[in-house]
Amino acid sequence: MSWTPLDRIIRGLNAKQTEPKRKDALKFGVLGAANSAGWTLMNPAKLHPEVIVQAVSARDRKRAEEYAKANGIPEVRDTYQEILDDPNIDCILVPLPNSLHFEWAVKAIKAGKHVLLEKPSVSNSIEANILFNLPEFSSPNAPVILEAFHYRFHPVWALFRSLITPADVVHVDTFSMIPWWMVTKEHIHFNYNLSGGAMMGMGTYNFAALRLIFDEEPEECISVDAKAFTEGKHHDCDHTFKAKFRFSGDRIGEAYSTLQGPTFWKPSWATATHRKVVVPDKSLPAGQEKMVTREVTVHGWIHAIFWHRIDVKEQFEIRSKEDGRVLKKWTESKSHKAYTFKQAGGQFKDLPGEDTWMSFKYQLDEFVNRVKGRENRYWVSREDSVLQMKMIDMAYEKSGLGLRPTSTYKVE
Template sequence: MASLVSMVGRIYQAFIPPQQAAKVEDALKFGILGAAGIAQLALITPAKSHPEVIIQAVSARDRKRAEAFAKSHGIPEVRDSYEDIINDPNIDCVFIPLPNSLHYEWAVRAIRAGKHVLLEKPSVSNSTEAEILFSLPELSQPNAPVLLEAFHSRFFPAWSYFRSLIDPANVVHINAVSMIPWWLTSKDDSHFNYELSGGSMMAMGTYNLAALRLLFDAEPEECLDCEVHAYTDGIHDKCDYDFRAQFRFPNGGIGEASSTLRGPTFWSPSHVTVTNKEIIVEDKSLPESQLKAQKRELTLHSFIHGLYWHRIDIKDVYEIRDQDTGNVIRKWEEKTSRKAYTFKEAGGDFADLPGESYWISYRHQLEQFVNRIKGRKTQHWVDRSDSIAQMKMLDMAYEKSGLGPRPTSSFK
């Protein structure tokens, strides 16, 4: 009961911070391109507790929709077009939560206009776009704009702590699973529009693929298999509503990822399970004729939205064996669990990093984004090569599935 009360209180404070932050004089002013629902979770709510962030303006294809959005979220200015926002010298940063196919064009336009860009994941539609976007000459100039692919989950304390428990050299298998219930999607969503670069791999699946890359600390050598399901009505048939993919990594390990946009009624938290190779551990209490073997499995439950609930499970399976025959004399399991809603709870090298228990992953992400713009140290980041490699992995899976990568923008 106490844990339930704690969770409810934490979630309440996440969306209604205990105290609205007083804004500093040189606070960064954001413009939002598109009145997208994710903007509240990804930027508007986190900005409430950040003293250096002001949500200044929003624009949408439908001005009335933008006006309603601005009124609902207390945004002072509504602009007629996306161009009006990126060309406004009073706007420092833009947040781009548009459909995937529009990410590339508007990120390029914003960077060329000198704006810092917080770009919803996936960053673009395919690796061709990623190579161009993240290699723009404007990004290598002095005082260059900051560009960040908004992989918010990677900024959450539990994810940092989980990674610290893993030695990629010892990993033999990883399985990453995510889902969205069927009642939260429909055929009319951008997820199922090929021209808008839809698909389950582009939606939740990109989190799964990133988890494999980061926990193996390497890029996949090959997509061994990618099974997909899509509607067969001739309209939505190029957009997967679920997938299951298998990759081989350089150390010989296998990574599996699966996700669905048509999941069961009750939402199951995402999870990623890492299986280590067996090792022999020293145990001086054993006779010389016996040895002790250990095989470790680690699972992070709810690796995408850890604020609501998450848990890190560590399971060690031990065997005492006869050295000559290999026969198992004794076998048992030892299990422990941890949670880390703050970096202080994560401990170790993370203990002094900022954050409150009610900070959602997007709030941690915003902290680092602002730090990078202000020239301060950033403890976590998604750099250029990381974002390009992520899109290459998505392309690899789409090629193997037979659906092919998402279309490239004609914008130059």
Template sequence: MAALVSRVFTAFGPPKVEKKNDAIRFGILGAAQIAPLALITPATSHPEVIVQAIAARDHARATAFAKKHNIPDVRTSYDEILEDPNIDAVLIPLPNSLHFEWAVRAIRAGKHVLLEKPSTSNATEAEILFNLPELSQPGAPVLLEAFHNRFHPAVHKFLSFITPSDVVHVHTDSMVPWLILDKDNIGFNYKLSGGSMMMLGTYNFGVIRMIFGDDPVECLTCEPGIFGDGIHDQCDTDFKAKFRFPNGGIAEASTTMRGPIWWKPSEARVTHKEVVVDNKSLPTTQEQVRTRLVTLHGFIHAFIWHRIDVKDTFVIRNKSDRRPIKTWTEAKSHKAYSYKEAAGEFANLPGEPWWMSYRYQLEEFVNRVKGRSTQYWVEGQDSWDQMKMIDMAYEKSGLGLRPTSDFR
């Protein structure tokens, strides 16, 4: 418990470091609640990031936000930030419906973009955004969908126990207690591209796609929950969806933004098919098989707490009639708050146990902007495919896709 408290305390109050002369100067478009987690706090411990400016529709709110978070400059408009030659990059934490327009504007202004997830309102917007001609030019701006949890060492440690081609079933769930969000929250505003799949379920979909290393071929079912008050009827408060993947595997995702007060960590549970395990000590008439179950508790906010459970069930049996001779189970739990703990191919990557997933994400974003190699990255095609999966579920749900922006 002491280690958990210390880690979380340091994550939210990281040590300040001296900034380099060539540090990337960020502007923030909108005084959003996620901005401190997504950028301001992680930037504190990064020597190559300075949060320089902010703009919001409400100038007074932007001023108060800047004062609270020690941001030097307050601008009168988003355009003023984009026009500033001293701003190198922008964080876009605006409502989902505005992601597409302001990401396009920022890229055309030559700014690097850290774009809150989901990247756009639908796959149509994603196709346009991630295929902008400006992104294929020499010295093009860097564009990253801020899928912070996918950068955390725990997720990659979890994936190291999985063989995608052998996966037969995946269960994922995530939740937000009902007290946190009321009906007027933008998460339940259809015109702002709200809905539980957009706001929270996209995390489920993202980790499912990582597990299979592929995209679904079909959404088999999608059952949404709605307020049913005649106002929010196109926004899902919760959903249960089932997908089929190219290898025949099935994935289930459930999310609620109206969950019980007692918060439950997100969970991803992966069942593998039975495979033959090499055991040279057995006679030729026998074989050993294994069935693996891998569970990651806390796949969204792994930096606070997580646990990876690996349970292998072994059977030694006769080949002729498949009659079991011996059965046993081996179970072990793992954690990885740093890449050193994760070991494997990422073992030498930088990081501290108190680094948030947002801090790991920022590290790679800076590396990409600086022209250095990145060990993990969410490519534009990946983000486009992610929106295709979300659209697939919304079409199956009967609620319809989130509205497409008129901006071009």
């Protein structure tokens, strides 16, 4: 069924349980009563017969109780550790402030729990190297950990990547933002001790997009123009930045993001510009060749359910092989949308999905598949998460703001 844009969004944001929970459903415990947990787990869990949100804990017991009542969570615990100690809990969602991700993800893994970990996974690559290389991951029946880069699981991202050729991409530009009125100065994004900053917030989406489009790691962070707060707990917390990275062959990737954007939200976008290449065309005379330069832009890639579009612009020319003279030029443009994998087509066209599924639902499906030992079509590996934090560190070092502080928690 095809929904109107408004119906699709309303149904996506207000999921209703559609089938009974299975006896072997995974039971989740939630550490903290963060609003983001509603997007990541509460809403998509209603649509998943193999997921039950069983328990929640918060620093403030009253807040946890209110959160549990509002979200239909049956159990409230006094501490995070009580949830980790409960043998009835299979999985842990960690939506805490960035600075607490490392400690509680490590503790959850050591408690034998599977972990769905909000991005950015940790505060810096020092923590990432420890967390994602814990010895528990080498044991039989090792726990599963996933950094929650939800947009990577949405069909539009799969379609976008199918339309680019990483080896031919010479330049990538990315944009993301949050309006100024959505994030006050007192938000955890602007608390240095909580590992705040725009590069840790929306910016990490941009950085991951660059790595995925080029399909490799950056060789160098060339420059970072960061605007940051300077006083008190907000010190060295960037609210706006523009970063430029060099990839192999002097190819350039750029990232712009702000948490103090204009009043009206602007959709995220990423543009991949390809080098000019020869297009085989047997209809041409022997002395001529056909060339194309492709530009592919995905709009609204971070929260694709609200609105998205992929634009493909190809500039063609026919030229003489002898002297390179351009004999003819023209441009062709196409646009695409994909709320489901069926709409995206390609190798995963038979994967389940609905127009009203948010990227978080697609992500939860893959998390459950991994825990249940089923095949994954898309995943964020532990190695990938370490490399992601290395790129963030690169940018913070270049900006002069320094790495986000390392946790004092010591792994035993």
